[in-house]
Amino acid sequence: MGRGRLVALALAGFAALLTGCGPDSASLVEEPSVGAGAPAHGDTFIEATIGDIAGLIPNITSDGASHEVGNMIYDGLVKADKDLNFVGAMAESWEFSSDCLELTWKLKRNIKWHDGHPFTAEDVLFTYQAMINPKTPTAYKEDFLAVKSAEVVDPYTFRVRYTRPLAKAVQSWSMWMLPKHLLEKYVADGKLKESPENSRPVGTGPYRFQEWKSGEKVVLVSNNEYYEGRPYLGRVVYRVIPNQGTIFLELKAKGVDLASLTAIQYARQTEYPAFRKAFRKYRYPSSAYTYFGFNLKDPRFADRRVRQAFAHAIDKQELMEGVLMGLAREATGPIRPGSWAYTNKVTRYEYSPAKAKALLAEAGWKDSGDGVLRDKDGKAFSFTIRTNQGNEERKKVAEILQQRLAAIGVKTEIQVIEWASFIKEFIKKKRFEAVVLGWGVGTDPDQYSVWHSSQMGPDQLNQISYANPEVDQLLEEGRASCQQQERIKYYHRFQEVLAEDQPLVFLYFRDALPVVSSRVQGIQPAPSGIFYNFIQWYVPKQVQRYTSG
């Protein structure tokens, strides 16, 4: 991975040189001018994916590519809409009991599996049982283990009871539903991986599986009986191209229709007329943020003023410019911008080395004239910032932080460590001082496992050992309610407290930067991105490039 990135960078420099001069990419110019033609079925849509899929039953995979392909083949009961709210997918409606403990689902009728078998509540029950089966190697059990009982009321009604109210309950049923009639015996034997459906999947989603050539491509064809209407794009091909530089060249040669750009590609290498004509670029906040975290068991970082001082010492604008050419948004807290629980009305820390120094002085760190901060015993303030290997972005962040901290008299070293050792030797054993890392955040604001003081164990996620009784209570209340209006209050307060406390310095949410061939119409960017209405994307008849079956 590290090598791949290096290559991409090397290429970046070279391609920039090329685009500056000469008749670059003559092949890109002859595209017929794309007008807004009428929606039409057909054409093949080619996506580049950097990694091969790991398997075709997404429930037991944990890589992005498998989930992307899985989303096309399988559906859940609910899905996130363009504004990141959950709406029914295969569910017609759902209802909580007044104590929030019982959740009743009404399913849409006339949904069929790709093999023609009808989809019913039995399949939902089966999926639940498969997920909690100890022999099923899935990473997504947690929310299902909270279920006390589940029952099929009638073929189109399904009911679950929870031991405690679980706010994420609805979201958890966006899990891909699996066909009972095909997989029952494999789940019982703990052989889900070996089932034929893991290489020839049968789902209920908008696309049917056609072919998987390991390391090469995955081919899907549209499901013409899809319950939300037949998708326009007739065929979707995922091409495995393990190198970011190659993906970019394929894009320029029009070998792929969709790819994610790097920041430098987005800002510097795609701003020439031929590219702008052949592709449309999109930009929206992704669901992952980068942070500068501290081990709060370390007395130096346990002092809130020190963390606030660091927040003041960092110029987030400069950071985003330097690392991502500004293609990111400042993070004020851990909730995904654009989602219903998000607020930015929280304490901000403007860039001010003076304020930072004042706060540090208050906390007992004084400059004795040599530009180095020392405590009362004369010990200098210095520590190591650690981050994982293979992520150039985080390394650059660490370097900029190092420089900014040096400016206020704090000396830091940077150490970059291979991911698995990093987690095992430093994070889990809590043998770190400061880290640059990231969190991916879900659509639901519940972040109990990251911030609650009960989650500090070596295998748990509150690695920085953050403990704040108010936050604990807010998290408990937030996850125990099934009323969004009520939860909003808790999560707004939660963000305020975190911003005040700065248990870690929230740096930025990176922007997602997809680029799509301009012959594809019907894309409507929204807070959740562009992919929510994929089945409505189409290519007008006159500009279709491939015939598809």
Place this chain on the structure above:
Amino acid sequence: MLLFALRRLLLAIPLLLGITFVSFIVIHLAPGEPVPGGEEDLGRQLPKEVVEKIRELYGLDKPLHVQYWNWLTRVVRLDFGKSFQPDGRPVLTKIRERLPITLFLNVVELIIIVALAVPIGVLSATRQYSTFDKVTTLFVFVGFATPDFWLALLLMILFGVQLGWLPISGLRSLNWEYLSFWQQQWDFLSHLILPIAVVTFGGLAGLSRYMRQSMLETVRQDYVQTARAKGLSEGTVIGKHALRNALLPVVTVLGLSLPGLIGGSVIIESIFAIPGMGLLMVQGVFARDYPLIMGNLVIVATLTLFANLFADITYGLVDPRIRLGGRRRR
């Protein structure tokens, strides 16, 4: 001779066992586990009991020597187990899928390299310090010094993006099924031109320099002098008497490059998106897919041992001065 081969073959068994044992230990000692949830941002959390259950399922809960023994007893029956990755397919199937293309590419590359390097080496030796010698020396060293990923990208930009003559990556076009037989062959071939060109260019230097050196030494030998003195034509002297002897060390080097044939190059495969052995192995390492890594290792180790043996035997065959068996100890 037969005795020698047999003895070497028998000696290879404990050696192979040793290799697998050490690899097995080292691989398992590396941090990280093939349990789901170890993904990049630690986003998922599995209850302890679940992790235990999965480790049990994979047999990872047992002591290391027991795991090794279990693995070994299966391998002697040629059962390399199933991949730990979510597709759960047998290791041998996965390797069999990837091996042909890697083998094909490497064999073609090797043939081209030999076919070019031997004449280049011979000519630069017989015309030492001539313009030809200087130019080829420069050429092969430029090839040697050029990073292959960089050259690959340059060629892709030129032939793939700018000129549009050759496909950039992959093995087949998407409309491959709809092409006629000959179009299919051309399509496949055209995808291989760039990767083969890049590897060949980079690989020429070693062998051609070796050939040149060996040839230079040979032409100074007395028997070459004798051949010339007999009045044989220069062509016969070089082509018949000198070349044969000069090829000896080159054959040894070639023998040692045989195991590399199935290894595959990660850099070339990832740049050209070729689904070969190199990528498979790296993917296996990242996923901590122990059965896959071990399966791959056993095959490469076995081939290396065989290639060594093969090189030794051929050496004896082509050079009668080297006596095998007897008191020779190795």
